[in-house]
Amino acid sequence: MGADLERESTYHRDQLSAKWLQEAFGKKLLSEITRRDVEKYLAQRKEAGKAPATLNRELCCLKNMLRKAVDWGYLKTNSAWGVKQQRETLKEFEFLTEAEMDQVIESCAPHLRAIVTLAIHTGMRRGEVFKLEWRDLDFKNGFITVRDSKNGDTRHIPMNSTVRQATEKQTTRLLDGKICPLVFSSDAGQMVTDVKKGFAGALKRAGIERHIRFHDLRHTFASHLVMKGIDLRTVAKLLGHRDIKMTMRYSHLGADHLQAAVEVLTQRTPQRPGGVIDDVPEFGVLAVDVADDVYRALVVGQLSREPGKFGQGRVQRREEPTEGAQGRRVRRGSCIAHGPPQGVGSWPQLYRPPPGSVKRGRLYSPVPPSYLVPHLPFSRSPAMQYTIARTTNLGSADARWDRPLWAAAQTLEVTNFPWKDSGHRPKVQARLLYDDQALGLIFRVEDRYVRAVAKKFQDSVCTDSCCEFFVAPVPGSSAYLNFEVNCGGTMLVFRCPSPEERQAGKEQIVLSAEDEAMMPVSHSLSKNVDPEIADPTTWTIEYHLPFALFAKYFGIATPRQGTTWRANFYKCADHTSHPHWGSWAPVDTPTPNFHVPASFQPLTFG
Structure with a gap:
């Protein structure tokens, strides 16, 4: 049905x-x-x-x-074509609060409890829940398959722990010695078709007086995902919406959530460049207001608690920018900046603010102003963030973007291409998942001018059509592993030390063939792509990074839920006919450079 x-x-x-x-x-x-x-x-x-x-x-x-x-040839034209639709006022959808969700489930009769739990925690439509069969439940990989949805598409919905527990408790029914294929059925083995009366009774026992329909459980699922920060495209995929406009109707927020949002305005936070910082830390930035001339110095030093005690803004010494500079104290009056930029003048001109202009708590714009934010420990812009979904088993890599396993993963896109426009900008997407053993990563690229000539491990793959993943797994350290893989599956990997490690004499580490064996790459194209494919071509690569590899090179434990790493994702094609360089999180450098840990953004294990 x-x-x-x-x-x-x-x-x-x-x-x-x-x-x-x-x-x-x-x-x-x-x-x-x-x-x-x-x-x-x-x-x-x-x-x-x-x-x-x-x-x-x-x-x-x-x-x-x-x-x-x-x-069919009965008419030459459609006379209704061009007649405008009426403007509709979107209805206010009802949905349950978190407390009400628990109350309703607890108030359900035993035969209804699992049905309501499934509807709330999967967003499935009433008919999809009623017709669910045991063959649709994949307990091993943690997925529910909806085979015959309203729009005719098949979709895969991840099971959370609540859904798994509810469905595992739902026993199969034996009828005339045969197992009933339906997860939810009547005593006669027939499909459940109506729970209106039982659901109304549960609402009454839960003390919910407003009008809530069974379909509002679907609204509840979508609304709480949106309120918890899940992007609308992911919500649309889980709901089975072909058009994201439908999902926009579910993006409303509850009153409590709106109240929490506006309460943010009452919290005193550091202002952006040019403003005054109310709570000055022991070390940080002193500078003048942002001027039209964006090429100004970023002055970093130990701050005085009293105005005017920092000196008169004269430069005593300067330092090259390092990732660790913001986290350690530097000599009072010293300067740090990303430059000097080309054609802007010498260091003394760049670094000497007007006498007396350095005031307590003033921010001084660097090169360019957007560079300031990620380099201040107390003045950050809203960061990009990615939550890595957990799965029970990653299985073997097969480079299949549409594999049901990946339905649970958020999709991110490489959209920043600030350097050298060659006229070609590919669409680059990536997804991550993890299990107890490894971090799984898959890229999908809608590309042109595709080539792969690097064939051996640790060859220079960046000259080919290549996707890269740089990740720093240790909090407070900029040491990172960079994984570069071309469209033919050839990989280059090395460990880049942090500035502190370099000062201690630690050098870059090139990973070994033994390490390569731990992370085989699956790829949709052949190993060798030469000559270059100029026509539109979609290609994928997938590889799994064992946590043992990170333990080996960083001495860290296997990440748990809530652990945060920092990373960035890239696409390049240095020596193709249409070279390009792109990133997920913006990189503020005048020329292509992916090795900027300051651009890395949080990856949180969900």
């Missing part, structure tokens, strides 16, 4: 629309129906008090009928 319940409802609505259209146009030939007739019909229906949504359904029904007449 699949989504028959939803389809039956749609069918009845279409029948009703056809009835009204038959009354209005039934005595006319199709060729006699004019656009004016259609607009007049809508005006009359509107005058009769019909809702905009009703008028739009009837207009859609008429347009489809006339379009089919054109397809």
Whole structure:
């Protein structure tokens, strides 16, 4: 029966629309129906008090009928084409608060409890829950397969621990010695088709007086995902929406969440460049207000608690920028900056603010102003962030972007291409998952001018069509592993030390063939792609990074839920006919340079 319940409802609505259209146009030939007739019909229906949504359904029904007449050759043109739909006011969807979710589930009768739990925690439609079969539950990999959704698509929904527990408790029914295939069935083994009465009773026992329908559990699922920061595209995928416009209707927020949002305005936070910092730390930035000339110095030093005790802004010494500089004290009056930029002048000109201009708590714009934010420990812009979903078993890498396993993962995109426009900008997407043993990573690239000539481990793959992943797993340290893989699956990996490690004599470490064996790469294209493929080509690569590798090179434990690493994702093609360089998180350098740990953004293990 699949989504028959939803389809039956749609069918009845279409029948009703056809009835009204038959009354209005039934005595006319199709060729006699004019656009004016259609607009007049809508005006009359509107005058009769019909809702905009009703008028739009009837207009859609008429347009489809006339379009089919054109397809079959009965008409030359569709007279309803171009008639505008009525403006609809979106309904305020009801949804349960977190406390109400628990109360409703606890108030359900035993036969209804698992059904309601599943609806709340998966966002499945009523008909999708009712027709669920045991073959649709993959307990090993933690997925529910919805085979026959309302729009006809198959989708895969991850099980959280609550769903897993609820479904595992749901016992199969033995009827005449046979196992009932349905997860939820009547005593006679028939599909459940209505829980309206039981659900209303549960709401009453839970003390919920406002009108909540079973379908509002789907709204509850979507609303809480959005309120917890899950992006709308991921929510749309979980709900089975083809058009994200539908998902926008679920992006409303509860009153408590809105209150928490506006409460942020009452919290005193450091201002952006040019403003005054209220709470000056022991070390940090002193500078003048941001001026039109963006090429100014970033003055870092130990701060005095009293105004005017920092000196007169004279430079005593300067330092090259290092990742660790913001986290350690530097000599009072010293300077640190990302430059000097080309054609802007010498260091003394760049670094000497006007006498007396250095004031307590003032921020001084660096090169360019956007560089200031990620380098201040107390003045950061809203950071990009990615939450890595957990799975029970990554399985073997197969470079299949559409594998059900990856449905649980958020999708990020490499969208920053600030350097040297060659006229080609590929669409680059990535997803991450993890299990107890490894971090899984898959890239998907819609590309052109594709090539792969580097064939051996540790060859220079960046000259080919290549995706890269740089990750710093130790809090407070900028030491990182960089993984570079071309479209043919050839990998280059090395460990880059932090500035502190370099000062201690630690050098870059090139990973060994033994390490390579721990992280085989699966790729959709052949190992060698030469000559270059100029036509549009989509390619994928997938590899899994064992946590033992990170333990070996960083001495860290296996990450747990809540652990945060920092990383960036890149795409390059240095020696192709159309070279390009792109990143997920922005990199502020005048020329292509991926080795900027300050650009790394949080990856949180969910």
